[in-house]
Amino acid sequence: MNHLSLIIKREYLTKVRNKSFIIMTVLSPLIMIALIAVVAYLSQLNNNKNRTIAVLDESGLLSSIFKNSDNITFDILADISLEKAIEQVKAKEIYGLLHVGKRDDLENISKHIKFYSEESPSLTIISDLENKLEAKLTDLKLQMSGVDIQKIRTSKTNVNIAQESFTGETSSKIDNVLKLAFGGIAGYLLFMFIIIYGNMIMRSVIEEKTSRIIEVIISSVKPIQLMMGKIIGTSLAGITQFVIWLILGGIAMFILSAIFGIDLAQMQTPQQEMMQQAMSNPDNQEQIQQVMNAFFNLPIANLIVAFIFFFIGGYLLYSSLYAAIGAAVDNETDTQQFMMPILMPLILAVYVGVFTVIEDPHGTVSTVFSFIPLTSPVVMLMRIPFGVPIWQQLLSLGLLIGTFMFSVWFAAKIYRVGILMYGKKPSYKELYKWLRY
Amino acid sequence: MNDLLVAQSVSKNFGNFKALNKVSISVPKGSIFGLLGPNGAGKTTLIRIINQITMPDEGEVLLDGMPLQSHHIRDIGYLPEERGLYKSMKVGEQALYLAQLKGLSKSDAKERLKYWFDKLDIGEWWNKKIQELSKGQAQKIQFVVTVLHRPKLLIFDEPFSGFDPINANLIKDEILQLRDEGATVIFSTHRMESVEELCDHIALIHKSNKVLDGNLNAIKREFKTNTFEVGLQTNTPEEVTKIINEKFEVLPATFKNLNDDLKLNIKLNGTTTSNDLLSFLTTKAEVHHFVEVIPSANDIFIQTVKNN
Numbered sequence: 001m002n003h004l005s006l007i008i009k010r011e012y013l014t015k016v017r018n019k020s021f022i023i024m025t026v027l028s029p030l031i032m033i034a035l036i037a038v039v040a041y042l043s044q045l046n047n048n049k050n051r052t053i054a055v056l057d058e059s060g061l062l063s064s065i066f067k068n069s070d071n072i073t074f075d076i077l078a079d080i081s082l083e084k085a086i087e088q089v090k091a092k093e094i095y096g097l098l099h100v101g102k103r104d105d106l107e108n109i110s111k112h113i114k115f116y117s118e119e120s121p122s123l124t125i126i127s128d129l130e131n132k133l134e135a136k137l138t139d140l141k142l143q144m145s146g147v148d149i150q151k152i153r154t155s156k157t158n159v160n161i162a163q164e165s166f167t168g169e170t171s172s173k174i175d176n177v178l179k180l181a182f183g184g185i186a187g188y189l190l191f192m193f194i195i196i197y198g199n200m201i202m203r204s205v206i207e208e209k210t211s212r213i214i215e216v217i218i219s220s221v222k223p224i225q226l227m228m229g230k231i232i233g234t235s236l237a238g239i240t241q242f243v244i245w246l247i248l249g250g251i252a253m254f255i256l257s258a259i260f261g262i263d264l265a266q267m268q269t270p271q272q273e274m275m276q277q278a279m280s281n282p283d284n285q286e287q288i289q290q291v292m293n294a295f296f297n298l299p300i301a302n303l304i305v306a307f308i309f310f311f312i313g314g315y316l317l318y319s320s321l322y323a324a325i326g327a328a329v330d331n332e333t334d335t336q337q338f339m340m341p342i343l344m345p346l347i348l349a350v351y352v353g354v355f356t357v358i359e360d361p362h363g364t365v366s367t368v369f370s371f372i373p374l375t376s377p378v379v380m381l382m383r384i385p386f387g388v389p390i391w392q393q394l395l396s397l398g399l400l401i402g403t404f405m406f407s408v409w410f411a412a413k414i415y416r417v418g419i420l421m422y423g424k425k426p427s428y429k430e431l432y433k434w435l436r437y
Numbered sequence: 438m439n440d441l442l443v444a445q446s447v448s449k450n451f452g453n454f455k456a457l458n459k460v461s462i463s464v465p466k467g468s469i470f471g472l473l474g475p476n477g478a479g480k481t482t483l484i485r486i487i488n489q490i491t492m493p494d495e496g497e498v499l500l501d502g503m504p505l506q507s508h509h510i511r512d513i514g515y516l517p518e519e520r521g522l523y524k525s526m527k528v529g530e531q532a533l534y535l536a537q538l539k540g541l542s543k544s545d546a547k548e549r550l551k552y553w554f555d556k557l558d559i560g561e562w563w564n565k566k567i568q569e570l571s572k573g574q575a576q577k578i579q580f581v582v583t584v585l586h587r588p589k590l591l592i593f594d595e596p597f598s599g600f601d602p603i604n605a606n607l608i609k610d611e612i613l614q615l616r617d618e619g620a621t622v623i624f625s626t627h628r629m630e631s632v633e634e635l636c637d638h639i640a641l642i643h644k645s646n647k648v649l650d651g652n653l654n655a656i657k658r659e660f661k662t663n664t665f666e667v668g669l670q671t672n673t674p675e676e677v678t679k680i681i682n683e684k685f686e687v688l689p690a691t692f693k694n695l696n697d698d699l700k701l702n703i704k705l706n707g708t709t710t711s712n713d714l715l716s717f718l719t720t721k722a723e724v725h726h727f728v729e730v731i732p733s734a735n736d737i738f739i740q741t742v743k744n745n
Contacts, residue, residue: 003538006534006537006538007538010534014523014525014526018525208523211521211522211523211524212519212520212521213520213521213522213523215490215515215517215519215520216515216516216517216520216521216522216535216579216582217535217538218488218490219488219489219490219510219513219515219517220510220535220538220539221538222507416491420485420490420519433452
């Protein structure tokens, strides 16, 4: 096993000392931050732009709803024909003209509203106008049929269903959001890790082939030792990079938000947004308390242990396949045909995780996919926050480990034969033959 | 036990292709053993089996009388034909790494590397990257790494490719010195002149079968045809030729020498000795050149491969 540690050490050091690795490690978080900052800045710029919209309301019923806001200034026109109004708007270079036709009955007004503009108008502005008009027209219709609008407003009720399992654990919507966030982050992290560092392993195997050192090495160590050493060494380099990214990213975020005062809350992931929404309800204090409770309600110990095992298991499973691909081909362009079967289950896992687990964490689809070894690491990690029975976790982990052993055996076979094969672009049939050498 | 390495009817199939068919070789201790054969004959497969890179389907390989085991890796130094080094790694670091993989301790490896780097006068390369070196320079490093752990058995597959004549000679001398210090060498090449110079024993593999093996001199004796190159000086070449033709079998001669009027290859039958021929010739003309034709390794190689 002394050999293994030597190989791991070499792989780790060459990866970490590699110039492009260092540059990527330092620059990636900075580029990310810069990108986020630019996007945030641009969207702010866009939001701040004030647009003027002319309104020609011939019905005379709706003028009261056009109140100037931060983004839109309304220019109310009166006693003017539509043609003249359009001309005027054009001459003044105003953003657009909203025209409400003259109709006596409320029923038909909605069908005679039109927006004229130079270019097709922004979707948010149109839907904003539509909302305003709809609300006002609904109110007017209700009034006409003799309904007291005040009464309707006061009788509107907000319901937040409290949840309690049969064993007495209370939870709420916030719990679920938090669970989703945890599961999603864990699953996504694994997905990214596999793609980035799996590729790195593959490239390093190919490099050994093209530099023709492989036979020298193989006459000293067993192929499986070399393969495992590569996988572990590269993973350690990957973890190093990830940790540096987290630290740098954190520092950069902190500095950026301190200096430029960019409101970070504005650019968050959908999950965080959902949390934000949940928190921005009234009774803020109570909500925060609930979030804290929800956090402590999570099966934290289970999460951490499962994360470690499924992450390692899933990562090793995939990286051994990447190593096998690297061994089978001569150069990176030949890898395409073998990449698909690896990426498919991975992408499938993420889709199942995102769409099915959120909807129904313990449904048939989620459960089945959390047992199939190629998808189980991602899907199970997303399911676990919702509470998965230990026997299921163990069974899934057992299957994963079993498959991992098989894939390492398989990869080692391909690896042993493939690393000494040059100049051939292997087909699947060829690979099958290699298994029997 | 006089043989360091014995392969006993080793066979290997790749799918339907038979790469080795019951090949047996014995490599005597302290010898330089030439493993010869045309391209694709199965030499590299046999070498890989000896290095435990691939496993034989049938047969067994014994090192020092023991079946090959993984610890034997340390007793073998292998310079493959397809060779290279990590391009972006520094020379010293890389040599240390490869030496450690062969089981040397770091301090041991450092000491021996210093010895070899001084000997080959390449000490200043220690901190260079391989990609900064020329191909021949990288080959030197590769050679040092192969022999560094003082293996009992050295296997060189085309060791001189990529070297200029001066460096090829340098490496050849190092190989001979290693042999003198007790190492056994298996040497695979197409370059017959280096076989002639270096090898004591050879084995010839052709189309997955071993077709010839043994002591090189013994093989040459086996292949010689009792033919003598004769250079004569005479004023009447036609007449002399005619006389000789009546008594002996004469073949056209192609050897080169300075100023003989008559050049002949004369083949003797079973009963006539070289002395008989020589005394016959001295009565007919002045003998300037009289040499037995010894088949070269090249002749043996070509003849054997063609006949099989």
